[in-house]
Amino acid sequence: MGKPKLGVFKFASCDGCQLSLLDAEDQLLAVADAVEIRHFPEASSRMEAGPYDIALVEGSITTPHDAERIQQIRRDAKFLMTIGACATSGGIQALRNGADTAEFMRAVYASPEYIQVLDKSTPIAEHVKVDFELRGCPINQYQLIEVIQSLLAGRNPRTPRHSVCLDCKRRGTVCVTVAQGTPCLGPVTQSGCNAICPSYHRGCYGCYGPAAQPNLVSLSTHALNEGASAAEVSHNLRNFNVYAPAFRNESQRLTDQIKEQN
Amino acid sequence: MGNRTIKVETMSRVEGEGGLYIRLSGDVVDEVRLEIYEPPRLFEALLRGRPLEDTPDITARICGICPVAYQMSSVHALESALEVTVSPEIRRLRRLLYCGEWIESHGLHMHLLHAPDFLGFDSGLEMAKQFPDEVNRGLRLKKHGNQLVDLLGGRAIHPINVCVGGFYRLPKRKEFQTLIADFEWGLGAAIETTRWVAGFDFPDFETDCDYISLSHPDEYPMNEGVMKTSGGDLIEVSHYEEEFEERQVPHSTALHAIRKSTGRPYLLGPLSRVNLNRDKLAPASRKLADEIGLEPLCRNPHKAIIARGLEIVHAYEEALTILRGDQPQGKSRETYEYQAGEGMAATEAPRGTLFHRYVVDEAGKIVEACIIPPTSQNQAQIEADLKQWISHVISEDEQETARKCENLVRAYDPCISCSTHFLKVKIERS
Numbered sequence: 001m002g003k004p005k006l007g008v009f010k011f012a013s014c015d016g017c018q019l020s021l022l023d024a025e026d027q028l029l030a031v032a033d034a035v036e037i038r039h040f041p042e043a044s045s046r047m048e049a050g051p052y053d054i055a056l057v058e059g060s061i062t063t064p065h066d067a068e069r070i071q072q073i074r075r076d077a078k079f080l081m082t083i084g085a086c087a088t089s090g091g092i093q094a095l096r097n098g099a100d101t102a103e104f105m106r107a108v109y110a111s112p113e114y115i116q117v118l119d120k121s122t123p124i125a126e127h128v129k130v131d132f133e134l135r136g137c138p139i140n141q142y143q144l145i146e147v148i149q150s151l152l153a154g155r156n157p158r159t160p161r162h163s164v165c166l167d168c169k170r171r172g173t174v175c176v177t178v179a180q181g182t183p184c185l186g187p188v189t190q191s192g193c194n195a196i197c198p199s200y201h202r203g204c205y206g207c208y209g210p211a212a213q214p215n216l217v218s219l220s221t222h223a224l225n226e227g228a229s230a231a232e233v234s235h236n237l238r239n240f241n242v243y244a245p246a247f248r249n250e251s252q253r254l255t256d257q258i259k260e261q262n
Numbered sequence: 263m264g265n266r267t268i269k270v271e272t273m274s275r276v277e278g279e280g281g282l283y284i285r286l287s288g289d290v291v292d293e294v295r296l297e298i299y300e301p302p303r304l305f306e307a308l309l310r311g312r313p314l315e316d317t318p319d320i321t322a323r324i325c326g327i328c329p330v331a332y333q334m335s336s337v338h339a340l341e342s343a344l345e346v347t348v349s350p351e352i353r354r355l356r357r358l359l360y361c362g363e364w365i366e367s368h369g370l371h372m373h374l375l376h377a378p379d380f381l382g383f384d385s386g387l388e389m390a391k392q393f394p395d396e397v398n399r400g401l402r403l404k405k406h407g408n409q410l411v412d413l414l415g416g417r418a419i420h421p422i423n424v425c426v427g428g429f430y431r432l433p434k435r436k437e438f439q440t441l442i443a444d445f446e447w448g449l450g451a452a453i454e455t456t457r458w459v460a461g462f463d464f465p466d467f468e469t470d471c472d473y474i475s476l477s478h479p480d481e482y483p484m485n486e487g488v489m490k491t492s493g494g495d496l497i498e499v500s501h502y503e504e505e506f507e508e509r510q511v512p513h514s515t516a517l518h519a520i521r522k523s524t525g526r527p528y529l530l531g532p533l534s535r536v537n538l539n540r541d542k543l544a545p546a547s548r549k550l551a552d553e554i555g556l557e558p559l560c561r562n563p564h565k566a567i568i569a570r571g572l573e574i575v576h577a578y579e580e581a582l583t584i585l586r587g588d589q590p591q592g593k594s595r596e597t598y599e600y601q602a603g604e605g606m607a608a609t610e611a612p613r614g615t616l617f618h619r620y621v622v623d624e625a626g627k628i629v630e631a632c633i634i635p636p637t638s639q640n641q642a643q644i645e646a647d648l649k650q651w652i653s654h655v656i657s658e659d660e661q662e663t664a665r666k667c668e669n670l671v672r673a674y675d676p677c678i679s680c681s682t683h684f685l686k687v688k689i690e691r692s
Contacts, residue, residue: 012301015277016326016419022374023418025405029397032387043374044385045274045668062301092323093303104307115302138326138419196416200423202430205319207420239316240323 004152007039007052009073011059011066012093012121016138017084018042018058024141031145034152050076054151057130060086060093060121067118067127074128079151082124083144085137089209090243092137094121097243123243132157137207137240140192160191161212164204167195176203183223183236188214188246205239210246220254230254265292270664273671275375275385277327278678282667284648289656294648296641296671300678309631314340314622315426321618321633322420325677327370330363330411331611333424334485335618335633340426343605343622344598351592352428353485358584359414359424360484360609361577365448366407366418367612368532368570368577371675372459373400376567379669380462396458399451403574406441406448410581413437428595435589442585449578453550456571460554467654468561469647472526473534476610482542482576483535485609490538491528492559499608502617508634519639527642530614531674532569533560544579547572563647563673570675600626611636613677637677644674 008018022028022043038048055077061067074080082088090097096104097120105112124130134147147157164186168175176182176198184203186195190211197204210216216237223233234254237247268284283295305324309317317336322329334356341348348356373396374386383389390397408418414433415421423429476483476499477490489497489505497505506528509518521528536543537559540551551572556565606619614636621630648667655666 010279012303014323014326014329016323016329019326019370019419022370023404023408025401025408028401029387029390032390037385037387041272041274041279042277043275043387045378046384046388047272047274062303066301091303092305092308092320095308096304099308101304104304105302107307107310108302108304117302121303137323138417193417197422200416200431202422202425235313239320 003034003036004053005038005051006035007050007055007073007077008037008042009039009055009057010042011057011070011087011124012062013059013084013086013091015042015058017087017136018056020083020139020141020144021056024145027145031148035148052077053079054148055080057082057087057124058084060090060123061118061127062093062121063117065116070124070127079131080124080128081132081134081147081157082130083134084139085135085207085209085240086121087124088133088135088244089241090121090123092240092242094243095238097121121243134159135190135208136192140194143192162191163187163211163214164189164191164193164195164198164208167191168198171195171199173198176201181226183228183232185219185236188216188219206237206247207240209241209244214246216246216250217253220250230258234258266660268660268664268667270668273668275378275672276676276678277325278676280676280678282648282664282671284652284664284667286652286656289653291649291652294645294652296645296648296676298641298678306631306633309628312628314343314620314626314628317620317628317631318424318426319420319422324633324635326419327367327677328363328611328613328616329420330359330415330424331609331616332633333421334360334609335607335611335616336620337424337426338485338607338609339605339618339620340622341596341598341605342607343603343620344426344601345603346427346596346598348428348596349592351432351590352595354584354587355414355429355433355590357481357484358581359411359421361581361584362407362410362414364407364577364612365452365574365581366404366411368574369400369404369407371612372455372567372570372574373397373404375675376672377459377462379672380459380567396455399455403448403452403455406444407577409441409444413441425595427598428593430594432590432592432594438585442582445578445582445585449546449575449582452571452574452578453546456550456568456575457554459567459571460556462567464562464564465654467564467651469563469650471561471643471647472521472524472528473537473559474521474528474530474615475535475538476608476615477539478542480542482539482544482580483610486607489608489615492534492537493524499617500606502606502608502634503619503632506634506639508638518642519634520642527646528639529563529643529674530636530639531566532573532612532614533563533566534614535610536560536569536572543572544576546579547575550575563670566673566675600624611677613637613675614640635677637674640674640676644671644676
């Protein structure tokens with residue numbers, strides 16, 4: 001049996017998640033040696049058609065062409081893994097979902113008719129079956145290497161689903177919400193970044209998306225009791241994982257509440 | 263002979279995805295298009311109505327390779343709108359952060375993306391089998407850049423420590439000290455790397471183009487300055503949009519830029535910076551430029567790899583000076599009151615000058631955002647240079663012609679995610 005065939009594919013994204021693979025400087029040459037890289041345009045001019053044993057997919061679906069392209073990648077891939085918030089939840093560009101995309105296009109381009117876009121930015125899983133989702137904006141390169149190594153060893157990959165809060169406790173970081181009253185999404189955001197933001201004296205802003213069973217209503221209620229407005233609490237959920245169901249629903253619930261009150 | 267087209271559907275070893283389309287009548291080039299179909303992400307529209315504090319975190323996501331550049335241009339522009347002046351301490355730390363990004367981005371481009379073209383490999387990873395020492399050295403340099411951004415920014419990709427007014431938290435001197443030994447090694451290694459790339463076999467090719475970069479009386483340009491041109495003009499950043507114009511073209515989701523007064527395209531990036539600011543390079547870098555005999559105004563785009571090497575050397579020298587300095591003191595960030603206004607800034611991203619302009623209201627919300635990334639400004643110049651280059655490399659072997667065209671495009675280190683994405687190389691003949 002030959003080496004597993006790897007493909008890396010890009011949709012609407014910043015390139016940062018596939019860059020995480022090239023940023024794993026210490027492991028890069030070993031990983032590259034353990035697989036056959038068949039499609040990774042950012043790294044290699046050698047591009048070959050599928051099938052692929054492992055397909056890493058970065059970015060969200062935002063154009064009619066991309067909605068077709070992902071279907072072929074799925075057909076070619078034995079194991080399809082999304083990397084990052086764009087591929088997993090639609091990314092920051094999903095802020096336009098529910099807004100007027102045509103108006104957004106007019107705001108950026110003088111002749112928007114040259115460019116075809118879909119009304120929504122959607123995660124890969126809305127289009128094809130996804131075998132594993134690696135979270136983060138950006139992903140954690142150590143998690144990526146670990147997941148690839150699991151696959152190479154024939155194990156099912158796993159990443160922790162607990163919240164950022166637990167990682168702050170582990171690191172011994174003083175809670176920014178308790179000590180300074182800073183709003184923080186740590187209690188509802190999935191681990192993976194190593195709880196960086198609170199260690200730099202700022203609140204978590206949710207790069208890794210909702211943790212397992214996040215209690216968003218409880219967190220919102222706490223923030224409202226502390227004097228935050230519903231608009232602010234809703235806003236804090238509206239960034240890199242705005243279209244992840246748990247964040248989207250809570251943000252919508254608060255928005256509806258504001259409408260009712262007016 | 264009739265017409266033909268040469269196409270490269272997906273260009274490789276560039277950041278983001280796009281292609282190249284060339285149409286020829288006989289051996290005469292009819293049209294060259296650098297095709298960027300990276301799906302638009304509409305950042306300028308989705309920033310509207312958000313608190314201005316969100317801007318550095320959101321604009322960072324335009325590019326995973328140069329997020330610091332987006333953060334720097336956005337905070338400077340917003341500080342200008344708010345009339346905030348940052349302390350010399352914060353200014354110094356911002357330059358340090360930029361040094362990290364230059365080392366990481368240039369290190370990646372030189373070793374994994376560009377060098378394989380000179381040595382005949384499909385990738386840096388394949389090149390590593392025959393040139394293990396050079397590739398490993400390059401990876402170590404790249405890692406240092408990432409470590410520096412990680413230390414000061416909290417993480418290497420999409421740093422979290424940058425805010426309007428400064429930083430969320432100042433670094434500690436003992437954190438700096440952990441990097442000094444590595445950076446001392448890195449400075450020597452960067453010099454070796456630059457000597458190595460300067461010895462590559464460069465095609466004999468020069469283009470007539472206007473080089474533009476920021477320029478500053480006291481330092482190598484990064485965070486501030488005026489725009490300087492190779493024609494000797496100086497342009498205030500506040501006149502950016504009067505001087506340069508972005509035009510939309512049908513084949514691209516990136517807007518094309520020209521200089522209005524000349525009607526000509528122009529080139530930004532490391533070659534322009536070195537051409538225009540060589541006397542401001544740090545001593546070892548300046549000495550190295552002389553030693554390897556780089557022309558005072560280098561017009562060969564393939565030699566941009568040497569300019570990147572010199573800038574890595576400069577970044578190590580400047581970073582070491584700051585890392586060896588005193589414990590950062592004072593406030594981590596300036597405070598400010600909201601006021602309605604407009605602010606602009608340009609800083610030097612690894613790939614060239616990145617311009618941001620914001621209008622904010624009295625409640626601290628973004629009313630309007632305008633972002634002009636370097637690659638979309640370079641696109642028209644890249645196409646003009648390609649037109650000239652094709653006459654040097656045209657042959658019956660279309661694959662070879664396409665490959666050589668792709669080599670030239672790669673020399674500019676286009677960042678297609680930034681300019682919105684997707685390159686294709688196609689050559690059409692009939």
